[in-house]
Amino acid sequence: MHIQANQLTYTYMKGTPFEKNALTKVDLSLSSGQFTSIIGHTGSGKSTLVQHLNGLLKPTEGTITIGDWIIRPETKQKNLYSLREHVGMVFQFPEHQLFNETILQDVAYGPINFGKTKQEAEDIAKECLHKVGIPETLYDQSPFDISGGQMRRVAIAGVLALDPTLLILDEPTAGLDPHGQETIMHLFYEWFQETDERSIVLVTHQMEDAARYSDQILVMDRGQVVDQGSPEHIFSKGTELRKLGLSVPQSVQLLQAVRSECGGDMEIDAFTLEETVNRLLVYLKKRGVNDHV
Amino acid sequence: MIMFDNVIIGQYVPRDSVIHKMDPRAKLLVLLIFIVFLFTSRHPVVLAFAVVLTGTAFLLSKIPVRYFIKGMRFIAILIFFTFLLHLFMTREGTIVVEWSWLTIYSGGLIEGSFIALRLFLLILMASLLTLTTTPIDLTDGMEMLMKPLKIVRVPTHELALMMSIALRFIPTLLGETSKIVKAQMARGANFSKGSLWTRLKSLIPILIPLFVQSFKRAEDLAIAMEARGYGGGEGRTKFRLLSWRKMDSLAVGLFIVFAMLTVVFRFV
Numbered sequence: 001m002h003i004q005a006n007q008l009t010y011t012y013m014k015g016t017p018f019e020k021n022a023l024t025k026v027d028l029s030l031s032s033g034q035f036t037s038i039i040g041h042t043g044s045g046k047s048t049l050v051q052h053l054n055g056l057l058k059p060t061e062g063t064i065t066i067g068d069w070i071i072r073p074e075t076k077q078k079n080l081y082s083l084r085e086h087v088g089m090v091f092q093f094p095e096h097q098l099f100n101e102t103i104l105q106d107v108a109y110g111p112i113n114f115g116k117t118k119q120e121a122e123d124i125a126k127e128c129l130h131k132v133g134i135p136e137t138l139y140d141q142s143p144f145d146i147s148g149g150q151m152r153r154v155a156i157a158g159v160l161a162l163d164p165t166l167l168i169l170d171e172p173t174a175g176l177d178p179h180g181q182e183t184i185m186h187l188f189y190e191w192f193q194e195t196d197e198r199s200i201v202l203v204t205h206q207m208e209d210a211a212r213y214s215d216q217i218l219v220m221d222r223g224q225v226v227d228q229g230s231p232e233h234i235f236s237k238g239t240e241l242r243k244l245g246l247s248v249p250q251s252v253q254l255l256q257a258v259r260s261e262c263g264g265d266m267e268i269d270a271f272t273l274e275e276t277v278n279r280l281l282v283y284l285k286k287r288g289v290n291d292h293v
Numbered sequence: 294m295i296m297f298d299n300v301i302i303g304q305y306v307p308r309d310s311v312i313h314k315m316d317p318r319a320k321l322l323v324l325l326i327f328i329v330f331l332f333t334s335r336h337p338v339v340l341a342f343a344v345v346l347t348g349t350a351f352l353l354s355k356i357p358v359r360y361f362i363k364g365m366r367f368i369a370i371l372i373f374f375t376f377l378l379h380l381f382m383t384r385e386g387t388i389v390v391e392w393s394w395l396t397i398y399s400g401g402l403i404e405g406s407f408i409a410l411r412l413f414l415l416i417l418m419a420s421l422l423t424l425t426t427t428p429i430d431l432t433d434g435m436e437m438l439m440k441p442l443k444i445v446r447v448p449t450h451e452l453a454l455m456m457s458i459a460l461r462f463i464p465t466l467l468g469e470t471s472k473i474v475k476a477q478m479a480r481g482a483n484f485s486k487g488s489l490w491t492r493l494k495s496l497i498p499i500l501i502p503l504f505v506q507s508f509k510r511a512e513d514l515a516i517a518m519e520a521r522g523y524g525g526g527e528g529r530t531k532f533r534l535l536s537w538r539k540m541d542s543l544a545v546g547l548f549i550v551f552a553m554l555t556v557v558f559r560f561v
Contacts, residue, residue: 016360017306056475081483089479096469097476099501109498113481144505158480 001067001086001166001199003030003053009061010048022048024223025062030201030216032067035192037202037210039234040220041245046203047092049220050168053201054087055080066166085114088164092171094155098143103134103154106143110162121161128157132187149180156184160191167191169202173209181206189213211235211249211271219244232269251276258283304364305427311540312354312425317434319541324422326548331411336558340410342551347414354425361424365416372412379405432457433535450525458514466507473502 005028012020023045030036038046051057052064055071058080064071069083091097100106107125112118129139132153138146143154156172169188173181192200192213204210210217210231217234219227221244227234235241235248238256247253255268255276266283270276307313312320331343351361385400423431436453443449474482477498484495 015363017357051475054479056478078485081481084479084481087479089476091472091476091479094476096502096506097473097480097498099498110480113483162480 001197002032002065003166003201004028004065005052005062006064007062008049008052008059008064010045010052010057011060012048014060022223023059026223026225028218028225028228030199033196033199034215035189035200035202035213036216036218037204037214038218038220039204039207039210039246044220044244045223046220047170048223050089050170050201050203053166053168054089055083056089085162086164087166087168088159088162089168090156090159090170090172092174093152094159094172095148095151097155097158098151101142102140103129103143103146104139106154107158107161110158114162124161124163125157128161129154131160131191132157133183149176152176152180152184156187165197166199166201169200169204171203171205173204173206181209185209185213207235207247207249208251208271211252219246231271235269235271255279262287304424306356306360306424308355308425310353310355310425312350312421314540315425315544316535316537316541317426317430318437318535318537319544320422320426321431321434321438322545323548324418326545326552327418328415330552330555331415333552333555334559335407336555339551339555339558340407342554343414344410346547346551347417350421351417354421356421356424361420364420368416372409372416375412376405376409379408428457428460429533430535431460433531433533437535450529462510465510466503469506470499470503473499 005026008023008026008028009021010023012018012022026045026049038049040046048057052059052071053066055069055075055077058071058075059073061073066083066087069080071080098106100109104122104125107128108118108121111121111124116124126136126139130136134150134153134157138150143151146154152172159167167188172188173184176184188200188202192198200213202209202213212231214231216229217227217231218225219234219241226244227237227240235252238248238252241248248256249271251270251272252268255266255270258280259266259268264283264287266279268279270279327343327346333339380397380401381395383401383404384398386398386403388396389399389402390397426434432453435456436449439447439449439452474484482495482498484492486492487495
């Protein structure tokens with residue numbers, strides 16, 4: 001779904017002594033079918049921005065358009081209900097939303113809410129649980145009896161079960177071990193590639209994830225979008241990013257370090273292990289140290 | 294979440310004011326005196342005095358009026374209902390309005406207004422206490438005031454600790470609730486559709502995760518406290534000391550005068 005924000009402003013607790021501006025006049029346009037990452041320092045407004053994408057928050061000023069829905073400050077909550085059927089959202093620590101007696105019932109909660117019959121919902125739930133790698137033997141267990149990593153996967157299945165076209169991920173891998181992080185991100189990426197119209201908006205502190213999966217990256221600072229572009233474009237600006245309290249992916253750091261230590265010419269925009277090794281090999285070859293490689 | 298933005302119960306508003314600087318013990322004492330004696334007399338002079346006291350305290354506290362009024366909306370409904378109840382239930386004095394089944398007596402009108410005014414003053418004073426005192430100060434004050442009860446083996450320190458933990462976790466719980474509400478709304482939860490029963494049932498997906506989280510947090514907190522060697526109040530010294538100043542004596546004195554006044558007007 002196409003996303004367009006015009007002068008989007010959001011103020012928390014407006015009209016109280018605790019009033020706080022989280023977004024200030026954000027203009028934004030994201031075309032459909034893209035993987036977008038939002039990076040930014042803590043408190044830069046990333047989470048506030050993505051909560052507008054499924055109408056959990058309404059702008060204090062300005063408008064935001066998601067597909068056919070236009071959200072204005074005066075838009076009624078009940079008109080946003082149908083939007084949530086198409087926009088799924090995985091919060092930080094999504095396992096906190098589990099509540100049902102069995103894992104299967106918990107995943108089926110969303111589809112039932114949006115009018116599926118119990119049987120249909122359970123079929124969808126089974127399919128999604130299979131996708132996230134939860135074995136069938138666990139379906140009838142309580143979601144509170146399984147491990148933390150499994151809980152997170154069940155919670156994610158609960159969101160995928162809505163079959164959204166736009167998926168919002170708010171730091172979905174926080175608190176997981178490196179292997180778990182990779183599996184979960186891989187899972188999302190596979191889901192994303194299944195059809196053409198699916199889009200993902202990912203909020204992350206992991207520059208590696210942002211670089212690896214995104215078609216484009218938004219950089220946020222103090223409630224504003226300060227830069228937008230391809231991973232190559234964004235991560236070529238190491239100094240600017242560091243000023244905002246951000247960094248570049250480790251692969252870029254490594255190549256940068258090699259280049260500045262040994263001189264010579266090398267493209268540093270490699271984001272996967274394979275690419276990085278290839279760049280290094282080409283670089284070494286060029287400098288004539290190919291005897292040992 | 295919009296519905297939590299206006300909760301002012303237990304909320305502390307940092308300001309630089311005389312009331313903020315008062316000793317929490319003094320504030321607690323003053324409130325106690327006020328609550329007890331506000332209901333002693335219904336003489337107009339006493340009520341006028343109470344209004345002046347509350348009004349002055351509110352103005353001195355520098356709490357933004359708009360913020361306060363917004364937070365009082367829910368309580369205003371409560372006061373209004375109490376007023377109506379007294380209006381219809383009291384059958385004294387002369388009849389003011391008589392319209393089919395509805396009869397309003399002058400006694401009801403007076404009684405209702407009295408109760409509403411007193412309730413309003415009471416709640417205003419009580420919320421001023423939490424609005425101008427940090428939870429830590431408040432519990433410190435309570436612990437000190439309860440100290441004499443130690444002789445009869447009331448676990449004052451533990452009570453104070455329980456209270457400070459409860460107060461400390463109000464904002465955390467509100468934040469948590471708002472997050473879970475959002476997560477379930479994203480999964481299609483609808484809290485404003487259907488019969489009362491459906492609406493109540495729609496709260497289950499919020500309450501269960503909230504309880505689960507709270508128990509987990511309680512356990513984490515207990516472990517963290519034990520890990521840092523917490524062993525109860527015995528022999529524990531205070532890092533922050535309360536200081537009683539002239540202003541505090543003055544405030545308590547003023548409220549004692551108010552208390553005596555109510556007694557005088559009641560029995561003389």
